């Protein structure tokens with residue numbers, strides 16, 4: 001990865017995180033180039049990471065990898081403008097939500113190596129989770145490169161089919177919001193029990209962080225970790241019983257299926 005020339009089309013939130021993650025992983029800033037409509041975003045990244053900037057045509061023409069990081073609604077237009085500048089053998093990585101490989105192939109050429117990804121916002125703090133799927137024109141080396149680029153901002157996993165992107169969108173793509181909702185509800189409950197709002201916030205966030213770290217570092221699953229902290233007749237058991245009687249698991253499952261269905265609808 002350290003010798004590849006990577007061009008970012010769009011230098012917003014996601015591209016900015018990827019660029020920062022790549023530089024933190026040792027990719028020289030001079031191997032990374034970006035273009036954006038907003039010059040201020042480019043200047044910031046140039047100063048912070050030492051990347052190159054230029055026109056879309058210029059940065060694409062010398063790239064081994066082009067990362068498409070504009071909003072989905074602008075993707076058709078960007079691909080049309082980009083296509084004449086692409087080298088043969090270039091790898092395209094699209095992080096755009098809801099844009100299928102068939103559309104990208106229509107816009108960029110049916111023989112192009114393209115990897116479609118679904119990252120999530122914790123990529124902003126280098127703790128992202130990304131699902132990837134490669135088209136048939138992607139070589140093993142290109143797939144490894146795509147995986148390494150996304151792994152610069154967290155964990156990246158390969159999917160068995162492109163349709164799985166919809167499940168990934170529902171699970172990890174939208175997932176941070178589910179944890180924020182739980183944090184919000186816990187914080188509100190803490191306040192209702194008499195804690196000062198700031199105290200309730202601090203305790204909630206630290207508990208979420210601590211639980212995540214315990215779960216990630218553990219050799220047993222969350223089910224076992226839950227059992228271990230649930231003493232018979234204790235306070236945790238009282239809370240878990242209350243969750244279970246309110247059909248918590250069914251509620252979560254229905255929510256994720258609703259997100260998956262919406263992801264399919266948005267992809268057209």
Ligand SMILES: NC(=O)c1ccc[n+]([C@@H]2O[C@H](COP(=O)([O-])OP(=O)(O)OC[C@H]3O[C@@H](n4cnc5c(N)ncnc54)[C@H](OP(=O)(O)O)[C@@H]3O)[C@@H](O)[C@H]2O)c1
Nearest residue numbers: 010011012013014036037069070071072095096097119121
């Ligand atoms: N954020 C997430 O949680 C998340 C998660 C998964 C996937 N994604 C995907 O990641 C992509 C980027 O999202 P984001 O949140 O990073 O968006 P963003 O912050 O709006 O970044 C997109 C950038 O691309 C620029 N741009 C638009 N048209 C351009 C063009 N023709 N040439 C060069 N630059 C252009 C935009 O400039 P202007 O602002 O001036 O238009 C903006 O700076 C999206 O496709 C989204 O679906 C995001």
